[in-house]
Amino acid sequence: MATNILITGEIKRTLDERHRLTLPTEMANAVTDEAGNTVLVKERAGCLSLWRAADWQKRLDDGIAIIEQKMSAGRMEERWSEVQRLGRLLSTRSKEIQLAKRSRVLVPEGFREFLNVKPGGEVMIVGAAICIEIWNPSNWLELLQAEMPEFSPLFKNLSG
Template sequence: MCPIRWADQTCVTPGTGSNIVSLDAFITGEERRTIDDRFRITLPPEMAQAVTDSDGRTIVTKERFGCLSLWRANEWQQRQDAGVAVLRQKIQAGRMDQKWDDVQRLGRLLSTRSQTVQLANRSRLLIPDAFREFLGAAINQEVMVVGAVICVEIWNLAAWLDTLKAEMPAFNPLFKELSS
């Protein structure tokens, strides 16, 4: 099982240090798109390909308010299944007895956080009903489609600009930290 597979199919196991990934494998770039009258956006083809399984499935997730993330369905499911398996082991071992409120809260978030979608012709994504309010975008409104290295993000334009404003000053220190 590969924990992370880049767009070029290179497998990366975090923490092992054994996988060298070229910058070409990262999902990068940003493009403005407009939500059409049926709540669809057209993804850049290379980004759509990077987050779509061979059977056309993509997972759309609620990450940060004003932002949705797109992932390959099989990889997302593997990550989620691994986390749920650990949680089940903790419950069976009695280690969660004092944390039932947190377990229920996690269950609610798991239930509403992601949905499997199929991209239509020309890499069009229909934004699911339950995700539209979270994104905070309306018909004929522009959104920003951003490559976030391991996934594709769809941002409410105002939220994206706020995020850039807050995070861009930390770019150089972050790059140095992660690349050294």
């Protein structure tokens, strides 16, 4: 459950008929904190990510700090609505869950349309260093095609 190890790897899995998905055990452990909690996040259309709840909290705190900083310059009246706004957006974007048997995710209602993979369909599970991402295969391909050109020269340099 060490966090100082980067989460890596890419694997294809299928979503079962009940919207469940088994993660590679190693990855599952990496996104489960001491309390057994994980946070599921809507990243972009066709992509969800999973975080150790503790790590996510930290990221969130940083975000709040920035907003507070901005707010302190503004009027008191606006503080309330800003906090409200942040909370609201957080609610749509993320949800705390726990993995069944420590390695199976149930993709909850509301996250399903976002991922846009039908039960029985395939997803890509990708380690993204600090979290893992669950991709709709076609969105994943799209991203690769867009980003590979930048990545490729880098890769050439390293191997040359």
